[in-house]
Amino acid sequence: MKSLNRLVSEKALKLGNSFPCQICVVGILCGICLTSLFLAALTSLGTFELAAFSFSASSSAFLPYNSNSHIINMVSSIDRKLKWTNKAETEDNDDQVKLLVSAWDNLLLNNEDFLKKLEMNKSDVPNAPHFENCEVKSRVRERLDTRIANQTFPTWISGGDEENYPLTRIVQSEIWSHQHPLDCENETVKFLVADWETLSIYGYGAQITAMTGLLAIAINENRVLVANYYNRADHDGCKGSSRGSWSCYFLPETSEECRKRAFAVARKREAWKSGIVTGKQNYSSKVIWGGPIPKLWGKPWNYMKPTTDINGSLISRHRKMDRRWWRAQAVRYLMIFQTEYTCGLMNAARNTAFGKEAAEIVISAGDWRKKNKKKKIRTEIEEQVWSNHKPWIPRPMLSVHVRMGDKACEMRVAAIEEYMRLADRIKDRFPELNKIWLSTEMKEVVDKSKDYGHWRFY
Structure with a gap:
């Protein structure tokens, strides 16, 4: 057995030293390397942009160096940088939106520790356009009653x-x-x-x-x-x-x-x-x-x-x-009139439903963290005029209440398809309408709402 092993090893060594075999091995190794690089590119961020740019750049190596090939390379490079820059800005904006929605959430919970971690005070958080000032509103409502x-x-x-x-x-x-x-x-x-x-x-x-x-x-x-x-x-x-x-x-x-x-x-x-x-x-x-x-x-x-x-x-x-x-x-x-407790429940519900859109509106006006470092003083006329502010919600919005469940013992219940046919009729008259507030006790209805992609459901 030892003699056989020695013989095989000597044959393999001689074969490995031959030029055709070396070319073959190098080719296989290069193929493995290229495949690994290609897979790595696919699984990284900016997959298609990076792949497209690499392909353009490598293809130009086979072209004579002239103004056209130079422009192709330059445009590809600029295009790649722009896409990556825009992507970075979008990601940063998404982070800002999430941060602001979380800040509003923690304000509702009176969680000051969250704001301390961000080195912020309550006054640094911008007004939530979809919130009511429950403490002030409660005093006003009791006085009106x-x-x-x-x-x-x-x-x-x-x-x-x-x-x-x-x-x-x-x-x-x-x-x-x-x-x-x-x-x-x-x-x-x-x-x-x-x-x-x-x-x-x-x-x-x-x-x-x-x-x-x-x-x-x-x-x-x-x-x-x-x-x-x-x-x-x-x-x-x-x-x-x-x-x-x-x-x-x-x-x-x-x-x-x-x-x-x-x-x-x-x-x-x-x-x-x-x-x-x-x-x-x-x-x-x-x-x-x-x-x-x-x-x-x-x-x-x-x-x-x-x-x-x-x-x-x-x-x-x-x-x-x-x-x-x-x-x-x-x-x-x-x-x-709502009590302060109900007002708080409504603020929390509105932040869950509309918080992301409200945060996008606030952020679109500029960097809210820099703006709110300046101390804001409201005038008496602002307090008076703005006291009747109503919470912002996306409009126009259609309210659809799909009642099923035990209601069937009293009447024929209608499936969501019937409601949506009526909703589409209304949309024909008001084409700007594309939002629905859906209330129902059936998860099945919520799941089926995903079939209507031309509507935004809350």
Whole structure:
């Protein structure tokens, strides 16, 4: 075996020293090297730009050196540098956007450690155009929710009369006055004290609908509605007395004086017997969910613009118009003003949805980190004029609510395809429309939305 090994080694050595074999080995090694370099180029940043430039440069070696080949090389070199420069700028801009969105996130969380790592103060972070100043807004809203401020018109209604349902301003003002008597200690003031619906079959939409029915009963019977326990506010986010109360999210439906008076009276058995206080148990479900609505304002629903489309036909009158009008008024009143807590939730939601676009807008105005090193002082007129600033969102935007799930037990549910056909019809009329706010409880709907590439979904 040793003799055989020695013989093979000697033959291999002689063969390896031959010129054809050396050429072959060098060729193989060069091939391996070129392949490795090519693969490395493909897997690095700027793959195609680098490959294209290398190909142009190496190809020119086979051309006679003249002005044309020189221009080809020069243009290729410039083109490569421009592409790499633009790519670097884009990457840097993306980093700036992410950094600013993170800074806004940490401002919402009051996380000063994040800003300290960046050697920044809160004042160094530029205003987020999609945020509300929750602390200031909360103080303003509480001040507006007083009798003095509400003697003129309901400040929570935006837009002109033609942009709202008929008589909205008058109705909102008078509901507020009804729910805020001048003297709640007066023995003639009666109350309707009721918990929100708590059965698991009721979503918050159904809960609100039931409360609009109770508000209608209270107005018809000249009672002050006092909403008590609200299960969706029974968590640690709702602090103090707002825990388990609608007032965690929106300003209370009545004054604090009326609430105290109502709960004090409700502890007396005689008050229930005499009818000073009533509750849900005093009314049937049919009355709560479908009873008569207040007729104090006539029939304003007769003047509503028709908005119901059935099988391509516009329905100008139907038997639910009065209830639609009333529920809109009641819901608008129950959501009169957001609390500071809800304002914070909305800011966080807006930053998740629109933060990247908002940051791009801010950054496009220049280097925000350099700009904000200068101390900014706002004048009194700026504070006054800008106090009514509304949070920025991308516009125009179409809101699409795809309800499926357990709704199928009540009605035929529509698939997202039907909604999108309607969305495309609207887009035909408004070609600038390309954004949709999609709300749904079905992941399947979210997944299918990716099939509509000509729409931007939030």
